[in-house]
Amino acid sequence: MIDLQHLVRPNIRKLSSPFQQGDGQPESPRRIALDANENPYNRPLNRYPSGLQHDLKARLAKLKGVGEKEIFSGNGSTEIIDLCYRIFCQPQTDNAVAIEPTCRLYGHFAAVNDVEYRPVPLSHDFQLDADRLLKACDRHTKLVWLCSPNTPTGNTLEVKEIEKVARTFQGMVIVDEAYTEFSKQPSFRQRLEEFPNMIVLNTFSKAWGGAAIRLGVAYAQEAVIRLFDMIRPSYNLNLLTQEQAVELLRHRYDIEDWTRILLLERNRMMKAFESLACCERVYPSSANFFLARMKDARSVYNYLAEKGIRVHDCSHEPLCEDCLRITIGSKAENAEILGILRYYNPAE
Known part of the structure; x- marks a missing residue:
């Protein structure tokens, strides 16, 4: 068992309650709202959004098979990644360990928070x-980052290896499952009781087609979610994002159709690329993209760019020399x- 309080930064442990404009009190109907210095005109955008996001979390909990108190909603996964460092890592003292190559945001926010990566x-x-x-x-390692399916490689990590890390490491293990809807591998979200030191990330930007609304989700045991709520910015999820997310959840069968089509297109594209x-080489993928090793990746990238087509050049990343990452489009x-x-x- 991990000592959660030992992992948390001392200044965070000292916080007695979240700094939330009015969120510290139970939400209740306000017949006349004169408490938050809001403008009485331009409804409904004149009022601050729900900081507790009950409707969104209730729908997510039902769909994902977790409790409402095991969900944290963030302004994109980027906010959640940043908050992980703020909660657990003391600047210039602690460190984070990650696989490589992987999502570059983990290293970026380590640098932002002055944490060794x-x-x-x-x-x-x-x-x-x-x-x-x-x-x-080592004893100063507070976070381990594992992305599965991984980016830019597209493959899932071996479950037994993830389990070994989670059971052995005495800090927090963050499993980023941004592309989980495109994979056959079961989500670690269903195993939170088994791994009290695990945080599972998901996003509305990929399978859900909601990149513009900037909504990321973290699933973890209730004690961990309380830490996120303790330090999150006030009203971190705006009203329009909450409304659009609920609308997407109402139409989840459309999302299943999109995913099915994308998987068919992924298979077709991968086979076609192999013949170019x-x-x-085309590498196996469990995401909505695939990694392809080209004979001259930069030349192909520039050629496509001239035609108005943008792909991701991975040549500068370890193990990905001369590789392009191709997202599946329409x-x-x-x-x-x-x-x-x-x-x-x-x-030519």
């Missing part, structure tokens, strides 16, 4: 070696990029 390379088939990762940890003269978009690359001639 220790990347541990994956194997050549992009798999996690739990023993190797754990060797990089400019492509050397059928028409996918057909266009394939047609353009079939005529690609590096000699």
Whole structure:
């Protein structure tokens, strides 16, 4: 069992309650609202949104099979990643360990919070070696970052290796499942009782098609969620985001249709890329993108950019030399990029 209080930064432990404009009191109907210096005109945008997000969390809890108190909603996963450092890592003292290559936000917010970041390379088939990762940890390691399915590689990490890290490491293990809807691997969200030191991240930006509303979600045991609520900014989730998220949840069967189509397109695109003269290898994927090793990734990237098509050049990332990450678009978009690359001639 982990000592959660020992992991939390001393200044955070001293906080007695969240600093929330009115959120410290139970929400109740306000017949006349004269407590928050709001403008009485321009309804409904004149009022601050619910800080507790009851409607959104109730719908998420029912759909995801967790308790409402095991959910934290953030202004994108970026806010949640930042808050993890703020809660658990003492600047210039503590450190975080992560796989490499992976989502660059983990390292970015480590730097923002003045926390040492220790990347541990994956194997050549992009798999996690739990023993190797754990060797990089010491008594000042507070966070371990694991992204599965991973980006930019697209593959899922071995469940047994994730389990070994979670059971051995005495800090917090964050499993980022941003692409989980595209994977057959069961979510660790269903195993929170088994892993009190685990935080599972999800997002509305990928399968849910809600990147513009900026909504990230963290699932963890109630004691961990209380820490997020303790330090989150007041009203961190605006009214429009909450309303749009609820609307998406009402139409979740549409999202299932989108996901099914994207998976079919992913398989078609991967097979088609394998036949391109400019492509050397396509790696397995459990996400809404795939990684392809090209004969000259930068040249292909520039060629596509000239045609108005943007892909992600991963050549600068470890183990991804000469690789491009291709997001699955609509059928028409996918057909266009394939047609353009079939005529690609590096000699021109």
